Amino acid sequence: MVPPPSTRRRPGFVRLFGLWETVLTAPDPQRLNDLGKKLAELQTRQAAGTKRQPPSQSGIAFRFTTELVASLVVGGGLGWGIDWLFGHFGFHTRPVFLIVFFMLGIAAGIRNVMRAAKEINAEIASARSSETEDGKE
Amino acid sequence: MALNPMEQFTIKPLIAEPLFAIAGHPIYFTNQALLMIIVVVASSLFLTLAVKPGRLVPTRGQSMAEISYEFVANMIHTATGEDGLKFFPFVFTLFMFVLCSNFFGMIPGSFTVTSQIAVTLALACLVMLIVIITGFAKHGLRFFMLFVPKAPIYILPLLVVIELISFCSRPISLSVRLFANMLAGHTLLAVFAGFVVSLGAAGGLLAPLSVAPLLLIVGILLLEFLVAFLQAYVFAILTCIYLNEALHLHDHH
Numbered sequence: 070m071v072p073p074p075s076t077r078r079r080p081g082f083v084r085l086f087g088l089w090e091t092v093l094t095a096p097d098p099q100r101l102n103d104l105g106k107k108l109a110e111l112q113t114r115q116a117a118g119t120k121r122q123p124p125s126q127s128g129i130a131f132r133f134t135t136e137l138v139a140s141l142v143v144g145g146g147l148g149w150g151i152d153w154l155f156g157h158f159g160f161h162t163r164p165v166f167l168i169v170f171f172m173l174g175i176a177a178g179i180r181n182v183m184r185a186a187k188e189i190n191a192e193i194a195s196a197r198s199s200e201t202e203d204g205k206e
Numbered sequence: 207m208a209l210n211p212m213e214q215f216t217i218k219p220l221i222a223e224p225l226f227a228i229a230g231h232p233i234y235f236t237n238q239a240l241l242m243i244i245v246v247v248a249s250s251l252f253l254t255l256a257v258k259p260g261r262l263v264p265t266r267g268q269s270m271a272e273i274s275y276e277f278v279a280n281m282i283h284t285a286t287g288e289d290g291l292k293f294f295p296f297v298f299t300l301f302m303f304v305l306c307s308n309f310f311g312m313i314p315g316s317f318t319v320t321s322q323i324a325v326t327l328a329l330a331c332l333v334m335l336i337v338i339i340t341g342f343a344k345h346g347l348r349f350f351m352l353f354v355p356k357a358p359i360y361i362l363p364l365l366v367v368i369e370l371i372s373f374c375s376r377p378i379s380l381s382v383r384l385f386a387n388m389l390a391g392h393t394l395l396a397v398f399a400g401f402v403v404s405l406g407a408a409g410g411l412l413a414p415l416s417v418a419p420l421l422l423i424v425g426i427l428l429l430e431f432l433v434a435f436l437q438a439y440v441f442a443i444l445t446c447i448y449l450n451e452a453l454h455l456h457d458h459h
Contacts, residue, residue: 101263108269128436131383139379144371170371173364177371181379184372188447
């Protein structure tokens, strides 16, 4: 015998993305209670999974890399552009601004990484404090 | 070349005839355009239909929509405070678009919209445009104080240039992070899938070894789902952080 759809246990993925559930109308009170419980559970799980977890190691590394490289690219590009502009007007400054702005780009990149580190530290700190809050509860 | 891991990122026209031309450049209806339309239609249909019944005790679909709503609202509230909430429609749209693009890209055989630098850079430029407009609308010319850190006057010219470069690098780092993550993940999957095929085709003693990369793919696939969500989250939270700076300048110092 095929069990009724309300009690059949589906895999987690299918249950979570069970779009057709929205189409079903008027579930019985027992099911509504179950749904409420599951919803509360899901919400706490979601909060735990997204807010309280400190960022992963590779995530931090990738963040730092992109911040640093982006600043280098922008700095170098800006210097190259200024050189091009001056060259247009007859001043041949070709490598000067490129070098200067590339170095400024390095400085800006380090500034960005420090700022990102501050943000990540704050995130980790808030993750820790929420952990201890959980301990008290 | 079915084994070329970069083949999945090629943009091909789905209709041979160009739709129209802009200044002599033919505009085609490509697989990228199709996936973008699917993402936009599917996410807006889901969000509107799921909350349509408006039940007190929500169904699963409704609670999913509500959770994503509350999730983004909380994110904006913690990052920018009360007055950042008027940017909710923008940040929520951005978050849902990136999230759905990432997840639709995980369907085998489909196309990852966010693995194209053109898409992510356009999104990032949109974010920076809104940040700049907000800053000037709220503070007028005082917005330029964003580039002037608290420092002795003799070192300020150098610092202003550095801050300016750092500000200009934001759209690039924002877009490259999303694009590179999606590109790397999908390429990795394709490369390992290629190992399975070539090991299997080698035959003999090597054929049973093809199970190893297959198992690895399962693990990477799970990781990719995490990355798909995480990158959408990072994109949205950084948007909030930038908006916060435009709204409050250096108030938090």
